Amino acid sequence: MGKxxxxxxxxxxxxxxxxxxxxWIVGFLLFMVIPLGQSFYYSxxxxxVTEKGLIPTYTGLTHYRAAFxxxxxxxxxxxxxxxxxxxxVPLILIFAMFSALLLNRQFRGRVLFRGxxxxxxxxxxxxxxxxxxEQGAAQLPIFNQYDLFGKLSAxxxxxxxxxxxxxxxxxxxxxxxxxxxxxxxIAGLQTISPSLYEAAKCDGATKWESFWKITFPMIMPMLFxxxxxSIVNSFTKTDNRIMDHIMNIVFRSNNYAYGSxxxxxxxxxxxxVLAIVFFVFRKSLSATEGRG
Amino acid sequence: xNSTSATEKFAGLQGKAEAVWKVSWVKRGRGIIGMVFFxxxxxxxxxxxxxxxxxxxxxxxMRPEDVADATIQWIPKRLNLxxxxxxxxxxxFWPGLLNSIIISFGSAILQVISCSIVGYGFARYRFPGQALxxxxxxxxxxxxxxxxxxxxxxxxxxxxxINTHLPFVFPALLGHGLKGSLFxxxxxxxxxxxxxxxxxxxxxxGAGAFRTYxxxxxxxxxxxxxVVFLFSVVWHWNDLFEPSMYLLVPEYFNLAQNMAFFxxxxxxxxxxxxxxxxxxxxxxxxxxxxQVMAGVMLxxxxxxxxxxxTQRYFVESVERTxxxxx
Numbered sequence: 001m002g003k004x005x006x007x008x009x010x011x012x013x014x015x016x017x018x019x020x021x022x023x024w025i026v027g028f029l030l031f032m033v034i035p036l037g038q039s040f041y042y043s044x045x046x047x048x049v050t051e052k053g054l055i056p057t058y059t060g061l062t063h064y065r066a067a068f069x070x071x072x073x074x075x076x077x078x079x080x081x082x083x084x085x086x087x088x089v090p091l092i093l094i095f096a097m098f099s100a101l102l103l104n105r106q107f108r109g110r111v112l113f114r115g116x117x118x119x120x121x122x123x124x125x126x127x128x129x130x131x132x133x134e135q136g137a138a139q140l141p142i143f144n145q146y147d148l149f150g151k152l153s154a155x156x157x158x159x160x161x162x163x164x165x166x167x168x169x170x171x172x173x174x175x176x177x178x179x180x181x182x183x184x185x186i187a188g189l190q191t192i193s194p195s196l197y198e199a200a201k202c203d204g205a206t207k208w209e210s211f212w213k214i215t216f217p218m219i220m221p222m223l224f225x226x227x228x229x230s231i232v233n234s235f236t237k238t239d240n241r242i243m244d245h246i247m248n249i250v251f252r253s254n255n256y257a258y259g260s261x262x263x264x265x266x267x268x269x270x271x272x273v274l275a276i277v278f279f280v281f282r283k284s285l286s287a288t289e290g291r292g
Numbered sequence: 293x294n295s296t297s298a299t300e301k302f303a304g305l306q307g308k309a310e311a312v313w314k315v316s317w318v319k320r321g322r323g324i325i326g327m328v329f330f331x332x333x334x335x336x337x338x339x340x341x342x343x344x345x346x347x348x349x350x351x352x353x354m355r356p357e358d359v360a361d362a363t364i365q366w367i368p369k370r371l372n373l374x375x376x377x378x379x380x381x382x383x384x385f386w387p388g389l390l391n392s393i394i395i396s397f398g399s400a401i402l403q404v405i406s407c408s409i410v411g412y413g414f415a416r417y418r419f420p421g422q423a424l425x426x427x428x429x430x431x432x433x434x435x436x437x438x439x440x441x442x443x444x445x446x447x448x449x450x451x452x453x454i455n456t457h458l459p460f461v462f463p464a465l466l467g468h469g470l471k472g473s474l475f476x477x478x479x480x481x482x483x484x485x486x487x488x489x490x491x492x493x494x495x496x497x498g499a500g501a502f503r504t505y506x507x508x509x510x511x512x513x514x515x516x517x518x519v520v521f522l523f524s525v526v527w528h529w530n531d532l533f534e535p536s537m538y539l540l541v542p543e544y545f546n547l548a549q550n551m552a553f554f555x556x557x558x559x560x561x562x563x564x565x566x567x568x569x570x571x572x573x574x575x576x577x578x579x580x581x582x583q584v585m586a587g588v589m590l591x592x593x594x595x596x597x598x599x600x601x602t603q604r605y606f607v608e609s610v611e612r613t614x615x616x617x618x
Contacts, residue, residue: 013417013418013419014417014418014419014420016417016501017413017416017417017418017419017422018413018419019413019501019502020409020410020412020413020414020417020501020505021410021413021414021425023406023409023410023465023466023467024406024410024413024425024429024466024467024468024476025425026466027463027466027467027468027472028428028432028468030447030463030466031440031444031463031466031468032428032431032432032435032440032468034443034447035440035443035444035447036435036439036440036443038440038442038443038446039439039440039442039443042442042443099337102330102333102334102337103334105330107327107330107331111604111607113334113338114607115603115604115607116338116341116342117337117338117341118599118603118606118607119341119342119345119599120341121523121526122526122592122595122596122599123344123345123530123592123595123596172340172343175337175340175341176341176344183610186610187610232433232434235436236436236437236438243436243438246438247438247441250441250442256442259442260439260442263436263438263439263440263441264439266436266438266439267435267436267439270434270436271434274434
């Protein structure tokens, strides 16, 4: 093909490269660039729904200001989304790493247990999980059944106990949310050469030491990937209440413009959070770079 | 003198041997305790993962009386398969199943093909702007779908694609769609782990770039394909957001949508019943939990079966795809 066009070797290489990713670029324009541009345009206008279509009138940043001033739901919802994210993502990461370390050992029934640990990936995404939540199946019975609350409240003041137990309740959900992350950690653990551990053992390192000196630095990149994934996942989950709020504004009240503006604010908030994560991980990632 | 020293020596050796013997027992004992502890931890974790599934199965087989009965925890007095019949009718099982299959399997197959092509291009070629485009792939993953939902909806509406399967299938064809960029990244990662030798041999034998890709490299990507395919099927299957955007007529609803409606109706019924019936009769409030659970079971059963069959290969594949990224 390149020969006909009279391209050099290098030119042909570049041409072939572009043709492989060309379908993605077309999709990117159609499903990302154009819609993003449009929604930004919508957010700066007032849209009137008529038979001819949407008629915009320019209003500037009014919708953005409205989200923070007149909308009584938006800011609290944004706050609660952020706090759940902040409290759950570290838990997900710790739990996922712990499970991955367990599952990475050689033991009988390993395949079976791995199958079970990935079960949430299969059933816990989307609407089904919400069903379970509503029916209380996602909460372990120990907290309700044995009146843990009543017993513990004798020792711990209720103000502390209540959020603590709520946290424990959400722990099940944390575990259910960490399927993909466990998978990524296991794949990462597999890439660490066993000879490293042997060398460390010969030098008299304990298991605890070799975890912090070998395992942890080596799976730093996966920790980064997992952090990103967990954050994005928690922001775009379907049972996210801010998502519901935006969808209600858009499809119940037909206020496309305001919905788009909120979507943009939300997107900017996510970007800021992710930028912070990038910044935090920058140092530790550059340290492990080029290890091959 | 000599003999005593010899016996002393012998005794010393014996002591040493005994000590070694003891140490090895202590070690082994520790090993056993460690093993027991390990299995305890992993079993309790596994229980948490299986618990909701068991809960659903158990509840879905109960009669209403059993659900209300506080003495019955897990095993219903009599198996009640009627729930499944009722729920199957309520969630419109067969048409919904067909829609779900078309959406998730259609999109999954297309995503496997398109994302692998794109991933290969990124992994094997160096071209100007590559870093930028790679950044765009990550960017695509980060944009919440809700931000661009309105323009996308009007776009598909203008094309007359509302109430068809095209809004799911067409983006998948171009390497986008539900979590498409994540799949592209998985394929990039996988193709990077493959050696160059095979392609070079094919090129020397005179195969063009696409022929080389299609005949040699694509078939090698089976582990990555399996992971992407399974993820794609499952996520499309459980997704409620996009179907509720693009499929607005009940006959096009997929199972997840039907289930959501069924659950909404059930909740409504319970609410009405509990407000109309005097609250004094404890435990008599009608419960539809068993039917709802049966519905959920029916909804996830197809993917659950798919997972049971592919689970072994899936877990192995994950290790080989280098899904972990860099």
